[in-house]
Amino acid sequence: MTSTLGFAILAVLARGDRTGYDIAAAMRRPIGFFWTAGHSQIHAELQKLRTACLVGYEARHGPGPQDKKVYHLTDEGAAELRGWVTRPPKERPERDELVLKTYAAWLAEAGLVRRMFADQLAAHEARLAEYEREEAAFDGPPPFGDPRFGNYATLRCGLGYERHRAEWCRWMIDQLGDSDSL
Amino acid sequence: MTSTLGFAILAVLARGDRTGYDIAAAMRRPIGFFWTAGHSQIHAELQKLRTACLVGYEARHGPGPQDKKVYHLTDEGAAELRGWVTRPPKERPERDELVLKTYAAWLAEAGLVRRMFADQLAAHEARLAEYEREEAAFDGPPPFGDPRFGNYATLRCGLGYERHRAEWCRWMIDQLGDSDSL
DNA sequence: CTGCACTATGTCTGAAGTGACATAGTTGAT
DNA sequence: ATCAACTATGTCACTTCAGACATAGTGCAG
Numbered sequence: 001m002t003s004t005l006g007f008a009i010l011a012v013l014a015r016g017d018r019t020g021y022d023i024a025a026a027m028r029r030p031i032g033f034f035w036t037a038g039h040s041q042i043h044a045e046l047q048k049l050r051t052a053c054l055v056g057y058e059a060r061h062g063p064g065p066q067d068k069k070v071y072h073l074t075d076e077g078a079a080e081l082r083g084w085v086t087r088p089p090k091e092r093p094e095r096d097e098l099v100l101k102t103y104a105a106w107l108a109e110a111g112l113v114r115r116m117f118a119d120q121l122a123a124h125e126a127r128l129a130e131y132e133r134e135e136a137a138f139d140g141p142p143p144f145g146d147p148r149f150g151n152y153a154t155l156r157c158g159l160g161y162e163r164h165r166a167e168w169c170r171w172m173i174d175q176l177g178d179s180d181s182l
Numbered sequence: 183m184t185s186t187l188g189f190a191i192l193a194v195l196a197r198g199d200r201t202g203y204d205i206a207a208a209m210r211r212p213i214g215f216f217w218t219a220g221h222s223q224i225h226a227e228l229q230k231l232r233t234a235c236l237v238g239y240e241a242r243h244g245p246g247p248q249d250k251k252v253y254h255l256t257d258e259g260a261a262e263l264r265g266w267v268t269r270p271p272k273e274r275p276e277r278d279e280l281v282l283k284t285y286a287a288w289l290a291e292a293g294l295v296r297r298m299f300a301d302q303l304a305a306h307e308a309r310l311a312e313y314e315r316e317e318a319a320f321d322g323p324p325p326f327g328d329p330r331f332g333n334y335a336t337l338r339c340g341l342g343y344e345r346h347r348a349e350w351c352r353w354m355i356d357q358l359g360d361s362d363s364l
Numbered sequence: 365c366t367g368c369a370c371t372a373t374g375t376c377t378g379a380a381g382t383g384a385c386a387t388a389g390t391t392g393a394t
Numbered sequence: 395a396t397c398a399a400c401t402a403t404g405t406c407a408c409t410t411c412a413g414a415c416a417t418a419g420t421g422c423a424g
Contacts, residue, residue: 003410004279011286021372035282036275038412043374063419064372078289085286086294088301089279093218093381097186097271099339100217103332104193104267107260110326112268119270141357144292150285153357157281157350164346168339175323175335185380203402223381225404245389246402275411371420381410390401 002052002080005045008035010073010081013055015147017072019062020046030151033158046071054080102172114176121169128162131155184234184262187227190217192255192263195237197329199254201244202228212333215340228253236262284354296358303351310344313337 002010012018012026023046024039037045049055054077062068073081098120105113134155142148184192194200194208205228206221219227231237236259244250255263280302287295316337324330 004277004282005410007286008282011282014286014289019372020374021370024372031282031285032275033281034276034278034285036277039372040374040376040413041411062372063370063421064374065417065419066373068372081286082289085283085290086298088298089283092277092279093214094216095186095218095274096216097274099215099336100186100190100193100213101267101271102335102339103213103216104189104196104263105335106327106329106331107196107264108267113326116268116270144295144358145288147288149288149357153284153287153354154281156353157284160346160350164342168342171338172335175331176326187380201402202404203400206402218381220382221402222383222404222406244402245391245400246404247387247389248403250402366424367422368424369420369422372418374416376415377413379410379412382408383406384408385406386404388402391399393398394396 005037005041006049007081007084009042009045009049010054010077013071013073014078014081017070019068019070034154110176114173117169117172121166124162124166124169128166131159131162135159187219187223188231189263189266191224191227191231192236192259195253195255196260196263199252201250201252216336292358296355299351299354303348306344306348306351310348313341313344317341
């Protein structure tokens with residue numbers, strides 16, 4: 001009954017022991033590119049994982065009102081995670097506000113729509129440049145079995161996504177007339 | 183304070199008057215490709231839109247315990263919708279289970295991962311074929327200002343997405359070795 | 365020595381969303 | 395005639411999630 005968020009946490013823990021705080025940091029980057037969660041959600045989920053014996057922790061002295069808890073995967077947790085990885089993902093409903101706006105774009109002024117897409121294009125190009133820098137830091141794909149393979153493969157996905165998205169923005173801008181209204 | 187779902191409903195109503203049931207059908211296809219909602223959510227949201235005077239309805243006799251309600255946009259609703267279309271979309275957190283699995287894929291057997299990606303690839307290719315058939319039904323992009331422009335532009339986005347995704351799946355399968363384990 | 369950013373854990377409220385339950389007339393096939 | 399599928403509206407319980415609130419020690423800069 002572990003939720004997808006639970007598996008996201010297990011996936012972080014598979015790379016090394018972490019506190020809840022550290023996991024929350026990983027949920028911003030690099031996991032944040034494909035799964036996000038606030039720290040409130042993470043602490044609650046860690047308690048559930050604890051109850052299910054998929055993780056354990058050692059309390060250590062640290063700052064804050066409570067001791068800090070360094071979490072680790074149990075053997076059971078590792079087995080659950082390995083099983084989950086190759087189970088077909090359940091498809092989630094798509095929710096893309098920009099595409100929804102596009103569906104209704106015929107109601108608006110072409111100039112305003114073009115500006116919105118120009119902004120989106122700029123954002124995609126910035127992210128693309130960032131991902132390309134990250135890719136350059138790799139020396140080709142790491143071998144499967146290396147945790148860095150996960151990082152590289154997801155980066156490849158992000159790269160492809162940003163390219164597709166940028167191209168679509170360019171197509172939209174083209175459709176909206178070249179140099180008139182603004 | 184209208185939610186994105188509210189605007190999705192207004193976008194449907196901008197194309198013609200509908201009952202809640204009809205809106206729910208549109209939320210499966212074609213809107214469902216980029217925004218989904220169950221009928222329970224839709225009926226609740228229609229009541230809110232009603233209270234905010236963005237839609238109105240006429241009750242007509244129809245099947246079922248209550249009269250059917252044919253909803254229409256008010257002038258106020260149409261203005262709200264037009265204003266929303268060109269406001270920059272607020273970015274939602276990405277949540278992609280397949281990419282999350284990929285991040286943890288180094289833990290699993292390559293053969294099982296390859297099979298999962300082969301299944302995904304098949305699904306993307308099927309959707310791609312469907313979208314290409316739909317695109318062929320258009321005689322090039324309709325003019326901006328025509329509601330059909332919205333359908334065509336979102337279809338273009340879907341086409342690009344499926345191609346990017348299929349390509350990534352093929353890359354993954356390549357990485358996982360060509361003809362050994364199964 | 366003051367104040368800020370960071371580490372660190374947790375609770376609570378409310379919104380958004382999913383799926384089941386409830387009800388009932390119309391239409392078409394067998 | 396009967397049965398299933400479709401039209402049609404709505405409620406309820408539950409889960410997920412985001413953001414605010416609460417608390418408090420450490421380490422560094424000015």
